[in-house]
Amino acid sequence: MSAQIPNIEDTRDLLKKNQIGIVGVGETEQGKIPGKSSFHFLSEASKLAIEDAGLKKSDVDGVITAFSLVEETFMHCTTFADYIGLNPKYFESVAIGGATAVWMTAAAAMAINSGQAEVVLCVRGDNTLSGISSTGMIALIREMCHGEFEYPFGLTTPGGYALMAQRYLHESKGKREHLASVAVTMRQHAQMKENAMNKDDLTMDDVMGARLLASPLTKFDCSIISDGGAAFIVTTSAKAKELGLKRDPIYLHGMGQGFSHQYLTSCEDLDQIYGAIQTSGDKAFKTAGMTNQDVDITFLYDCFTITTLLELEGLGIVPRGQAGAAALEGRLHKDADIPLNTNGGLLSQAHLGAMHHVIEAVLQLRGDAGERQVKDPNVALVHGNGGIVSAHSTILLGNEPLS
Amino acid sequence: MSEEKVEYAKPLPDFRPETKPFWEGTKQHKLLLPKCKETGKVFFYPRAISPFPGSVNMDFDWVESSGKGKVWTYSVHYMGPTKAYKGETYVVAMIELEDGVKMMSNVVDCDPETVTIGMDVEVVFEDATEEVTFAKFKPVQ
Numbered sequence: 253m254s255a256q257i258p259n260i261e262d263t264r265d266l267l268k269k270n271q272i273g274i275v276g277v278g279e280t281e282q283g284k285i286p287g288k289s290s291f292h293f294l295s296e297a298s299k300l301a302i303e304d305a306g307l308k309k310s311d312v313d314g315v316i317t318a319f320s321l322v323e324e325t326f327m328h329c330t331t332f333a334d335y336i337g338l339n340p341k342y343f344e345s346v347a348i349g350g351a352t353a354v355w356m357t358a359a360a361a362m363a364i365n366s367g368q369a370e371v372v373l374c375v376r377g378d379n380t381l382s383g384i385s386s387t388g389m390i391a392l393i394r395e396m397c398h399g400e401f402e403y404p405f406g407l408t409t410p411g412g413y414a415l416m417a418q419r420y421l422h423e424s425k426g427k428r429e430h431l432a433s434v435a436v437t438m439r440q441h442a443q444m445k446e447n448a449m450n451k452d453d454l455t456m457d458d459v460m461g462a463r464l465l466a467s468p469l470t471k472f473d474c475s476i477i478s479d480g481g482a483a484f485i486v487t488t489s490a491k492a493k494e495l496g497l498k499r500d501p502i503y504l505h506g507m508g509q510g511f512s513h514q515y516l517t518s519c520e521d522l523d524q525i526y527g528a529i530q531t532s533g534d535k536a537f538k539t540a541g542m543t544n545q546d547v548d549i550t551f552l553y554d555c556f557t558i559t560t561l562l563e564l565e566g567l568g569i570v571p572r573g574q575a576g577a578a579a580l581e582g583r584l585h586k587d588a589d590i591p592l593n594t595n596g597g598l599l600s601q602a603h604l605g606a607m608h609h610v611i612e613a614v615l616q617l618r619g620d621a622g623e624r625q626v627k628d629p630n631v632a633l634v635h636g637n638g639g640i641v642s643a644h645s646t647i648l649l650g651n652e653p654l655s
Numbered sequence: 656m657s658e659e660k661v662e663y664a665k666p667l668p669d670f671r672p673e674t675k676p677f678w679e680g681t682k683q684h685k686l687l688l689p690k691c692k693e694t695g696k697v698f699f700y701p702r703a704i705s706p707f708p709g710s711v712n713m714d715f716d717w718v719e720s721s722g723k724g725k726v727w728t729y730s731v732h733y734m735g736p737t738k739a740y741k742g743e744t745y746v747v748a749m750i751e752l753e754d755g756v757k758m759m760s761n762v763v764d765c766d767p768e769t770v771t772i773g774m775d776v777e778v779v780f781e782d783a784t785e786e787v788t789f790a791k792f793k794p795v796q
Contacts, residue, residue: 393736399669401700402759404789406665406735407747414730415749422728422772466747467731516749517700517759 264539266365271489271653273501276305277611282480282602283449286382290320291335293377297481298336305485306498314342314369316359318352318376321392322383342369349638350553351645353606358507358647360486370491376607377481396640398515410474412516412640414466417558421468423522428468430576432459434557435472435599437584442596444624449478450600473557475598482607489653502614506648508535513642525641529566532644540648544568548629549616550590551609553637554597563635586626594624606636617651663783664739673703676717681788684780686720688754699756722778724752731767746770750792764793
C-alpha cells in the first residue's frame with residue numbers, strides 16, 4: 253500500500269472509533285484565597301475531578317498540566333505528577349497562554365488515540381492573585397509583548413488589547429457600549445455561578461462611567477485575576493465502561509488551531525486575526541463534520557471584552573462588524589440566541605485560562621448547569637486564544653458520540 | 656551650578672545582538688529598516704532571519720526610512736506598566752510607515768486625546784540614554 257499523508261478525516265475516524273470525551277470535572281473555590289499554593293490548587297482540582305468521574309487516582313495514567321505564573325517550573329507536568337503521587341505513562345505541559353485549556357483536551361485525545369495513555373488528567377491551578385509579586389506582574393506584562401520593540405514604549409497588557417479594540421471600533425464603526433455590554437452580560441452570568449469571584453451588579457452606566465485604563469478599555473473590559481484550580485479528565489467510552497463510571501463522557505467532536513502573530517508589530521490587519529480564528533474553527537468543524545449552525549452554546553476567550561467580538565466574527569457566528577451590535581442587543585445572554593460563557597467567563601467568574609469554559613461546556617451538555625442551564629444543548633464550541641489574539645484553539649463537544 | 660543628570664527610569668529594550676544596526680541608526684537619528692536581500696522587501700521588527708514566506712535568507716541591507724507614516728491604531732494609556740509612568744498620560748500607537756511596515760511607538764508632541772486613526776505622523780528621535788535612542792512620532796503640522 254502506498255503511503256498517504258494523514259489528514260483531518262483520520263482524526264475524525266479515530267475520534268469516532270475511540271469515542272473520546274470528558275468524564276469528570278472539578279473546580280475549586282475561585283477568588284482571593286491566600287494561604288494556598290499553586291500546587292495545592294492543582295491537587296484540590298484533581299481530587300474533585302477524580303471524584304466527580306468516580307475514578308481512583310491510580311486509574312489515571314496520563315497528566316497534562318499548563319504552567320504557573322507564580323511558581324515557575326521547568327517541567328511543570330512531571331513536577332505535579334511527582335507531587336500528587338502519579339506515575340503517568342504520558343505527560344505534557346501545554347503552554348500556549350489562553351489557548352492552553354482548550355488544547356489540553358485535544359492533546360489528551362491525541363495521546364489516547366496513539367495508545368500512549370487511557371485516562372488523562374488535565375489540570376491547571378494557580379495562586380495568581382495572592383501569590384504574584386509586583387516584579388512578577390511587570391515580568392508578565394513584558395512577556396506579553398516584544399521586549400525590545402514594544403515594551404519600551406510603555407505598552408501594558410490592557411493596552412495591547414486596547415490597540416486591537418480601537419482598530420476594531422474604527423473598522424466596524426462600533427462604539428464603547430458594544431464592548432461594555434459584553435462585560436455586563438458576563439456579570440449577569442457570573443451572578444448565577446456559585447464560585448464566581450465578581451457577582452456585584454454591573455450596569456452599562458458603571459462600565460461607561462469608569463475611568464479609562466487604556467482607551468477604549470476600562471477595568472471592566474479586563475478579565476479578573478484570581479486564585480483557584482480546575483481540572484477535567486479525558487478517556488474513552490470503552491474505558492469509562494470498563495471502570496464502571498457513573499456517566500457517559502461528554503464527547504470531543506473536533507479540534508483545531510490557528511496562528512496569527514505573536515507580536516502586534518507582526519499583525520498586518522484585522523483580516524490576519526479573523527483568518528487565524530477561522531482556521532482554528534474550520535479545522536474543528538471539519539473534524540466534527542459540522543458547521544457553526546450546529547453549535548448550541550458558545551464559550552469564547554474573554555480575557556478582554558474585545559476578544560469575544562473578534563472571535564464571534566472570526567468563527568462566522570455573527571457577520572463581520574456586527575458582533576458589537578449583537579452584544580448590545582443582549583444576544584449573548586443565556587436565554588438569547590447566542591448564549592455565551594454562561595459561567596461568567598474570565599471577565600467575572602475567574603481567570604484560569606479557558607479551564608472554566610471547558611468545564612461549563614461539560615456541565616451544560618450534561619444538563620447540570622442549574623439556573624444557568626441553557627435549554628437542551630447538544631453541541632458546545634470552546635475557543636481559547638493566547639497572546640494578544642494571536643494563538644487560537646477550538647474544540648467542539650457533544651453529548652452524543654461522533655457519528 | 657552643575658546640572659544633575661536624571662536617570663532614565665522607564666523600561667529599556669532587551670537587546671538581541673542581531674538588531675545592533677537598528678539601534679546604531681537611531682543613535683544617529685536615522686530610522687533604518689532591514690531589507691531582505693532575497694525578496695527585496697523591508698520588514699519590521701529586525702531579526703536574524705527573513706520573515707517572508709519561503710525565505711530563509713539571513714543577509715540584509717539596512718535602508719533608511721522616510722520616517723513618515725500614519726497612525727494605524729492607538730491607545731491612550733492612563734496607567735503605565737511601571738512606577739516610572741505614574742501620573743503620565745501617553746499614546747501607544749502602531750504606526751504604518753510609508754515603507755510598508757508597522758512599528759509600535761509613542762505619538763508625542765501633542766495632546767494625547769487628539770490622536771486619531773489615520774493621522775499623518777513623522778519620526779522624531781528621543782535620546783533616552785547614551786546607548787538608546789527611540790524613534791517616536793509626532794503629528795505632521
